Amino acid sequence: MAIISFWSGTKGETGKTASITAIATFLAVQHNYKILILDTKYNDYSYQDCYWQEDKTISLIHKQDAKTNIASGITGLSKAILSNKTSPEIVTNYTRVVFSENRLEVLYDTDVPKEDYDTYKKVFKDIAKIASRYYDLVFVDIDSNLDKHTIDSLLEVSDIIVPNLSQKIRQINNYIAEKQNNVILQKKLIVPLLGRYDKNSKYTIKNVSRYMKEREKICAIPYNTLFFEACNEGTVDDFFIRFIKINPKDKNAFFIEQVKNAAERIIYKIQELRMRM
Amino acid sequence: MNVTNILFTFVVLILIGVVIRYVITKNKNAVVEQEIDVDDKTYTIEKMIQFVKKRLDEITKVNLYDIGLSEEELKRRKAKKYELKKALKGCTYGDVNDKKYVKELIYDLLYKEYGVTEVNISKSIPFDVPSLLTSQDKFDILLYMYKKDFGYEALTQLIKKYNLATLKYVAGEAKPCYVITKEEIDEIYEKENLVLSFQDKLNVLVQRIYQHYKGYSSIDEIRDMNIDGVSGRSIRTSRKFLKSSCTNRWRLFKSNYRA
Numbered sequence: 001m002a003i004i005s006f007w008s009g010t011k012g013e014t015g016k017t018a019s020i021t022a023i024a025t026f027l028a029v030q031h032n033y034k035i036l037i038l039d040t041k042y043n044d045y046s047y048q049d050c051y052w053q054e055d056k057t058i059s060l061i062h063k064q065d066a067k068t069n070i071a072s073g074i075t076g077l078s079k080a081i082l083s084n085k086t087s088p089e090i091v092t093n094y095t096r097v098v099f100s101e102n103r104l105e106v107l108y109d110t111d112v113p114k115e116d117y118d119t120y121k122k123v124f125k126d127i128a129k130i131a132s133r134y135y136d137l138v139f140v141d142i143d144s145n146l147d148k149h150t151i152d153s154l155l156e157v158s159d160i161i162v163p164n165l166s167q168k169i170r171q172i173n174n175y176i177a178e179k180q181n182n183v184i185l186q187k188k189l190i191v192p193l194l195g196r197y198d199k200n201s202k203y204t205i206k207n208v209s210r211y212m213k214e215r216e217k218i219c220a221i222p223y224n225t226l227f228f229e230a231c232n233e234g235t236v237d238d239f240f241i242r243f244i245k246i247n248p249k250d251k252n253a254f255f256i257e258q259v260k261n262a263a264e265r266i267i268y269k270i271q272e273l274r275m276r277m
Numbered sequence: 278m279n280v281t282n283i284l285f286t287f288v289v290l291i292l293i294g295v296v297i298r299y300v301i302t303k304n305k306n307a308v309v310e311q312e313i314d315v316d317d318k319t320y321t322i323e324k325m326i327q328f329v330k331k332r333l334d335e336i337t338k339v340n341l342y343d344i345g346l347s348e349e350e351l352k353r354r355k356a357k358k359y360e361l362k363k364a365l366k367g368c369t370y371g372d373v374n375d376k377k378y379v380k381e382l383i384y385d386l387l388y389k390e391y392g393v394t395e396v397n398i399s400k401s402i403p404f405d406v407p408s409l410l411t412s413q414d415k416f417d418i419l420l421y422m423y424k425k426d427f428g429y430e431a432l433t434q435l436i437k438k439y440n441l442a443t444l445k446y447v448a449g450e451a452k453p454c455y456v457i458t459k460e461e462i463d464e465i466y467e468k469e470n471l472v473l474s475f476q477d478k479l480n481v482l483v484q485r486i487y488q489h490y491k492g493y494s495s496i497d498e499i500r501d502m503n504i505d506g507v508s509g510r511s512i513r514t515s516r517k518f519l520k521s522s523c524t525n526r527w528r529l530f531k532s533n534y535r536a
Contacts, residue, residue: 070336070357071385083378085360093353093360100349115476 002270003132005140005158006193007151009178010171014164015195017046018231019221020139022259023266025240028104030263033136036095039074039108040124040154041143042117046231047106051098053234072096073109077127078120088134091127098237102135121146125153137270155184160269162191165218167203176212189269193262194220199254219262224255315392320400325387326486332386337362368491373501379491384483393482395475402485404478407466412459413495415466420498421481422471432502439465 008014020037028035039047048054070076077094095105107127109117124140131138142154155161163185165171175192179185194208197220209217230239246253318324341354361382367375387393393401403409410418423431436442441461444453473481488497500507 069354070361070382076357079381080360080378083364083381084374085378089356090360093356097349 001132001136002159002273003128003138003140003157004160004162004266005142005154006162006164007142007155008144008164009175011144013196014166014171015221015223016164017050017141018228019162019164019193019195019262020141021047021050021231021236022221022227023263024104024137024139025098025236026244026256026259026263027137027267028099029237029240029244030260031267032103034102034134035104035137035139036091036102036131036135037104037106037108038124038128038131038138038140039106040121040141040146040150041108042114042145043110043112044108044143045110047108048110049234050231050236051106051234052096073112074107074120074127075109075112075116077107078123081123081126081130082119086126086130088130091131091134104237105135107131121150124150125157128154129157152184155188158188159273160189160191160266161185162193162266164193164195165208166195167198167201167208169203172203172208172211189273191262191265191269192218194218197222197258216265219265220258221262222255222258224252226252227255320393320397322401322482322485322489325391325393325401325482326490328391329383329386329486329490332390333361333365333382337365365491371493371500376487376492376501380483380487383486383490384479387483387486388479393479395478398475398478398482401482402478404473404481410466412462416462417481417485417498418471418473419462419466419469421477421484422469422473424498425477429501429503432499432504435465 006016006020008016017039024035024037027033037047071079072094073096074094077091080090080094091107092102092105095107098104098106109120112120128138128140140154140158142151146154161184163175163179165175179190192212192214194203194205197205199222205217205220212218226243227236227239230236243250243252243256246256337358339358341351341358346354361378364372364375364378368379399405402414404418407415419435420431423435427434436457439461441457442455445456445458446453447456447458484498488494493500496507
C-alpha cells in the first residue's frame, strides 16, 4: 500500500533504526496493518538485536534444517526476483516474523558476501515495490552508505520520506540545503523526524520546527533508556506490549506519546496521499 | 531386604542417568553435515553434478513436518519448496526464468557448500591453461562473456564481429557450407584475450553443470539466444549454421552444434 523510507542525508548517528523499530512496532501492536521492515544495511544485526534473542546452542534439528533450506532473507528474495518471480506473496516467504499473520515482519540479511550484496542492492527498489502490493506499510531503512543512485531510486519509489535528523545545527542546515536542491524531496510527502531526542536540549521540537520553517511541528523519537535496552536485548515487541497503555505520569509516557504522534502523522500522510490520488 | 532394594534402585537410576547423558553427548557431537571428501576427482564436473543432484533431491524431498518448525515457518518453507519444485520442472521445458533460478541455486551450492574456490575451479575446467581448454569450453566462455555485454544478442554479435556467416569449404564436403569450425573458435578465443574473474569462471561452470543436469546439453545456451531456432540432425557431417535470408537475425538451421 505505502512505502515509507527513513533516510538521512548525512552519515551521522540519527537513530534511524531505533525510530523505525519504535514506529513500526507501535503500529503493529496498536493497529491491524500488515507491516514489513526492509533493512538495506550491509550485514547488519540491528534488527536481529531488536527483536530476537539469538539461541547460541544450535540443536541437531537445526543443523538438519539448515541442510534442507534454501537461501532466505534479502539474498534469497533478490535471487527469486532476478529470476522474474515477482508475485507479491513471495516476499513473505523470505522474511522473519515478529508478530504472526504478517502483522510485523523484517527482511534483512546477515553473513552475506560483499559481491552478493552489490548484486542485490540493485533490486531494493523492486523489493520495496513488490512488497507494497502485499503489505499495508513497508518501512525502508535506507543505509547512508549506499551509493547515490540506489538511494535516489529508493526515494523515488517511496510514498512518504522521513528525513532523520539529530539535534545538531549543522545537520539541520544540511537538510534544509538538501531539500532545496533535491527534486525528489520536493515532490514527495515529507515527515521530518528528530531521532534520539533530548527534551532538555535547546533544540526542542518547537524551536527546530520554527528554524526549519515547517508549518506543523516535526516529529521526534526521544531517547529512552528502557527502549534502547530493549533494542539490545531483543525485547522491543515485549516493551511495546507492556507500555502501550501507560499511565501518563510514568516517566516513559513521554516516549510512548511521541512514538504515537510520529506513527499517527505517518498514517495521516498516507490518508492525505490517498485523497490526492 | 529393603536396604538392598533401595540400593538396587539407586544403582539402576545411576545407570539410566549415565546412559541418557551418554546419548545426549553423542548427539551433541554428531556431525550431521558430512564433510566433502576431497580427492583428485572431487572437483571434476561429473562429481559436482552428482553433488548438485543429491542436494536438490534432499531439498525437494525433505519432509518438513519432521523438522519441527513453527506453523508460520512451515507455511513459508512449503511455499519455497513448491517454488523450487516448480522451477525445476519449468526449466526442463526451457523456461529462462526458471533456468536462472535453478542456476542461482546451483551457484550457491557449489560456492557455499561444495567449497569451489579460485584454486580448485580449474580442476573442472582448466581456465588458467588455454591450451587445455576444449573448443566447447572456449565457446562457452566466449558466449558467457558476450552475454554479459549483449544479453540474448550475444551469439548474433559474435557471428557479426568475426564474420562467421560466410560460405566455407570444409574438408570432406564437396559444396561450400555455413559452418563455425573448431579452428575459428580457437582463433576467436585467442584474439579476445578474455580475463575472467572467479564469479565468471563459476558461472561458466554452473552453466556446464546445469546443461548436463537439467538443460539441453550443448545447445542449452544457444537456444536461449535471439535466433530463429535450433535444429539438430543426427548426421554428423551436416552440422551447419545458416543465415536467415529474410530477417536480420541468425538462424541455426540443420545444425547440432558441437564445439
